[in-house]
Amino acid sequence: MARLVRLYMHYAGISIRSQMQYRASFAMAATGHLVVTGFDFAALAVLFRRFGSLVEWSLHEVAVLYGITHVAFALAEAFARGFDVFPAMVRDGSFDRLLLRPLSTAFQVAASEIQLMRIGRLTQGLAVLGWALATGGFSLGLAHWLLVPLAILGGACLFSGLFVLSGVLSFWTIETLEVVNTVTYGGVEATQYPLSIYRPWFRHLFTFVVPLACVNFLPGAALMGMPERAGAPEWCLWLAPFAGVLFLLASLQVWRVGVRHYTSTGS
Amino acid sequence: MTLVRVENLAKSFRVAERCPGMWGAVRGLVARGYRTIQALDDVSFELSAGELVGYIGPNGAGKSTTVKVLAGILVPDSGRCEVLGRVPWRERRANARDVGVVFGQRTQLWWDLPVAESFDLLREIYAVAPADHRRARGELVEMLDLGGLLNVPVRQLSLGQRMRCDLAAALLHQPPILYLDEPTIGLDAPSKLAVRSFVRTLTRERGVTVILTTHDMDDIEALCQRVILIAHGRVLSNGSLKDLRTQVSRERRLVIDLADPMAEITDPRATITAREGARVTVSFDPDRVAAPELIAQFCARVAIRDLTIESVPIEEIVAQLYRENGAP
Known part of the structure; x- marks a missing residue:
């Protein structure tokens, strides 16, 4: 395990250094990322100024959910984007090179690409989340403060799992399937807002199939001291983030099936 | 001692066939036609420790498929295969520690990194002790004359230089078995000679067991005691170069x-x-x-x-x- 961590740092160092060779391009990408996501939240704030609230939710409350989603997604983008560029590796045959090494393929794919520019979204997400928690007038105990990183971790795992799944499809088809992207980006968009504003089938999709609600809306409701709005027992809300971890583990199992398929077809 | 044992290996691929033209593209979306290619039909051979065996055959004969099966990259349809007593695809990672693989057409190095950094990363990937790594690296740098190349990014190397670096990279973890898949393809004469003399030293002085696939018969004449010839996924001949000659004429x-x-x-x-x-x-x-x-x-x-x-x-x-x- 310690060896894998060291090895991951080595891979990360290489990826970061090669990005730093193009400093200006990195700076622009990161700043651009920050500005674009910044405008995104500004637009949200403007709507709230105009309409006051979204059903029963205030701007601060929505901002907590928004912040958690974006921080989690930025982490997943930074650390699991390798799975997103992975279909190209299958197409040009360089995936074979990973199979020649005495390491798991998922590890090598994840470690092959660490996107520093995602620091833009990360900064913006943290700023929004920090602002909302500090000025929203929530009463936060120690447990609540621990729930924040837990929800973020669960979310990062879940989005990473989605990246793994979208990568895994390339073992079967070389056409890029937009289905997973729809869920991923649609999920980011949807979970910026409280899930209770959506129709039941949509809520169920994002609770039980792709459990985005479990890493965002449900712990968010507990965090802000309004479990009654979640429509689930309070203990569920506290444990919900682990669904993200389980989702990632399940995705990695699908990955293994994909690798086995690849090695038996060679295509 | 038998290091590699291959028995009745068979492997077929299903290749999607698309009819030409617009109509074909549309039809391909609904129902796709497949054609089965028998890459390996019934391949058996053995390799003893320290042997250098040439593995030849026309394009599409199944040479690379065999190497991929031996490397654990590909699972065959049927047949048995053991490398150092292991089934390569069942114990892919353990197998990887004991074999080195060089694909002439594709580098195993990191394109943007200087050669030395690829070597460092490989040390960690194969968990080689620092002292062992230093020794192995020093020897390989000397044998392959890599001194001047270590700080050059791989993308800037000439094909011959890159091949020498790839050979070193495949051997840094000191595997007893080496698969060379067309290592001299596209190389100029001096580079070919350098690769040949290195491979010869490797088997004679280090006792490394080598499978060499190639289209260059000079490689075979210069290096191999034994030649396995395959075509259409079947072994046609397995013996010394002299046997091969007399078999034909x-x-x-x-x-x-x-x-x-x-x-x-x-x-x-x-x-x-x-x-x-x-x-x-x-x-x-x-x-x-x-x-x-x-x-x-x-x-x-x-x-x-x-x-x-x-x-x-x-x-x-x-x-x-x-x-x-x-x-x-």
């Missing part, structure tokens, strides 16, 4: 430069196969007539300026074998 050739280009030259035990000006090529079967006897015959009858004796080039032998087995 025992023919020898006498190339004679006559003093008088118009001179007649005949013998019932030989046939003239080419005549260009004063140069005549005569083939004969050494079982029917010994070379010295034939030469003495000719010398007695006509004036000869120069004379050489040849075997059929291995290229011709192989081409004939490919032809006989219906290869394209």
Whole structure:
């Protein structure tokens, strides 16, 4: 395990250094990322100024959910984007090179690409989340403060799992399937807002199939001291983030099936 | 001691077939036609420790497929395969520690990194102890003359330089078995010689077991004690280069430069196969007539300026074998 961590740092160092060779391009990408996501939240704030609230939710409350989603997604983008560029590796045959090494393929794919520019979204997400928690007038105990990183971790795992799944499809088809992207980006968009504003089938999709609600809306409701709005027992809300971890583990199992398929077809 | 054992290996691929044109593209979305290609039909062979075996065959014969199965990248449809007592695809990672693989067409190094950094990363990937790594690296750098290349990013290397670095990279973890898949493809003459002499040293002095796939018969003649020839996924011949020759033809050739280009030259035990000006090529079967006897015959009858004796080039032998087995 310690060896894998060291090895991951080595891979990360290489990826970061090669990005730093193009400093200006990195700076622009990161700043651009920050500005674009910044405008995104500004637009949200403007709507709230105009309409006051979204059903029963205030701007601060929505901002907590928004912040958690974006921080989690930025982490997943930074650390699991390798799975997103992975279909190209299958197409040009360089995936074979990973199979020649005495390491798991998922590890090598994840470690092959660490996107520093995602620091833009990360900064913006943290700023929004920090602002909302500090000025929203929530009463936060120690447990609540621990729930924040837990929800973020669960979310990062879940989005990473989605990246793994979208990568895994390339073992079967070389056409890029937009289905997973729809869920991923649609999920980011949807979970910026409280899930209770959506129709039941949509809520169920994002609770039980792709459990985005479990890493965002449900712990968010507990965090802000309004479990009654979640429509689930309070203990569920506290444990919900682990669904993200389980989702990632399940995705990695699908990955293994994909690798086995690849090695038996060679295509 | 047998290091590699392959028995009745078979592997087929399903290739999607698309009909040409717009209509074909649309139809491909709904129902796709597949064609099955039998890459390996029934391949069996064994490798003993320290052997250097040439693995040859026409394009698409199944050479790379065999190497991929041995490397654990590909799972065969049927048959058995053991490398150092392990089934490669079942214990892919353990197998990877004991084999080195070089694909001539594709580098194993990190494109943007200086060579030395790829080596460092490989040390960690294979968990080689620092002292062992330093020693192995030092030896390889010296044998392959990599001193001046270590700080150059891989993308800036010439093909020959890159191949030398790839060879070193495949051997840093000191595997007892090495698979070379067309390591001399596209190389210039000095690079080819460098690769050959390195591989020779490796087997002779280090006892590394090598499988070499190649289209270059000079590689085979220079290096291999044994040659396995496959076509259409089947082993056609497995033995020494001499065996391969006699299997196809025992023919020898006498190339004679006559003093008088118009001179007649005949013998019932030989046939003239080419005549260009004063140069005549005569083939004969050494079982029917010994070379010295034939030469003495000719010398007695006509004036000869120069004379050489040849075997059929291995290229011709192989081409004939490919032809006989219906290869394209």
